[in-house]
């Protein structure tokens with residue numbers, strides 16, 4: 001699997017015309033010859049190949065071009081320049097409402113859309129009950145869709161989109177609309193399609209959804225493809241860039257890919273971050289702040305390689321400051337291998353202050369905590385920022401090293417048998433009384 005190409009974009013760009021005032025658009029139509037618009041490039045020179053069966057997450061800030069790229073692949077939008085090739089039946093859940101006629105009932109829309117997606121009347125009749133069951137909107141199926149809530153809308157749209165057994169499924173943020181039960185149902189359905197070989201393109205602002213569903217991700221920034229890699233790397237870079245954006249003094253900070261596993265750093269600029277190896281992690285830092293070590297200790301200050309579930313431990317972070325800082329704060333994040341955050345905090349959020357650090361200081365900070373989590377491998381991310389502004393915000397990020405170390409949590413042989421993410425240490429009371 002993976003060699004046959006489902007979607008290919010070659011040098012794809014999309015330019016929109018933008019008008020300062022709506023009247024300018026009218027003037028341009030009535031008085032052709034003089035352009036009253038400005039060009040706006042929503043996508044610039046995108047090159048992308050997606051193999052059959054691949055699951056691609058598309059990440060980017062608002063306005064970065066995510067929907068535009070999906071619409072171009074779904075052929076509801078034509079690119080200004082470049083070449084697009086799509087091999088297979090595409091089913092797209094784009095903007096809420098697209099593809100449905102508001103005056104038609106749900107039932108009529110199912111038939112209408114089913115035909116658009118290439119099913120015969122008979123095929124839709126055969127699938128109709130299954131679609132209605134999945135959408136689960138009761139009698140509303142025979143009401144005009146203009147009377148639907150956004151949740152009902154997306155239920156029906158999703159049910160239709162997945163029922164046609166598409167070769168390529170495109171989902172744009174649609175899952176954020178439904179309730180949690182429906183979302184789970186959708187995820188399950190998407191997973192089933194994925195496992196049966198459907199190519200999936202998925203836009204979401206929820207990193208966890210991308211971690212869980214996708215085996216590859218791309219990051220778009222102002223219409224350009226900035227990184228194509230593993231979901232974890234792409235999300236880390238996205239989050240690093242968000243952090244940088246919020247900084248008051250972001251200009252000096254560097255974003256790099258770093259091979260933490262062997263300590264080798266490749267000082268690359270984000271502008272030429274092409275497709276990256278899985279071991280590369282995103283590090284952002286000022287040159288004057290670096291991590292010297294990360295160590296684990298037990299509660300008796302003995303250094304340990306791994307920790308037993310339910311026990312106490314200490315995380316020790318050694319930082320070298322080659323410049324003085326007035327109000328530095330240090331934080332850590334523990335993540336599961338899948339990328340899901342188990343816990344994170346920092347000195348500011350804990351109501352602590354490190355105080356001023358002088359130039360050429362080696363600072364060691366130790367966090368003590370319990371580890372009531374299931375056995376497995378977790379990663380440690382370290383962050384350092386200066387100038388606490390409240391509400392978890394800082395004046396400037398000094399360092400952010402994703403997945404810098406691995407923490408192994410071993411099974412506690414004395415613990416009860418349990419499953420899940422966190423041990424709640426349950427106890428039992430059994431109360432009996434005579435029932436009269």
Ligand SMILES: Nc1ncnc2c1ncn2[C@@H]1O[C@H](COP(=O)(O)OP(=O)(O)OP(=O)(O)O)[C@@H](O)[C@H]1O
Nearest residue numbers: 016017018042060061062063064065066067068069
């Ligand atoms: N019809 C249009 N005319 C002019 N500009 C447009 C048009 N459609 C989109 N744009 C602009 O193109 C850029 C990319 O839009 P797009 O909807 O693809 O972004 P996005 O990444 O999906 O954003 P969001 O996360 O907010 O949905 C935005 O700046 C948007 O304002």
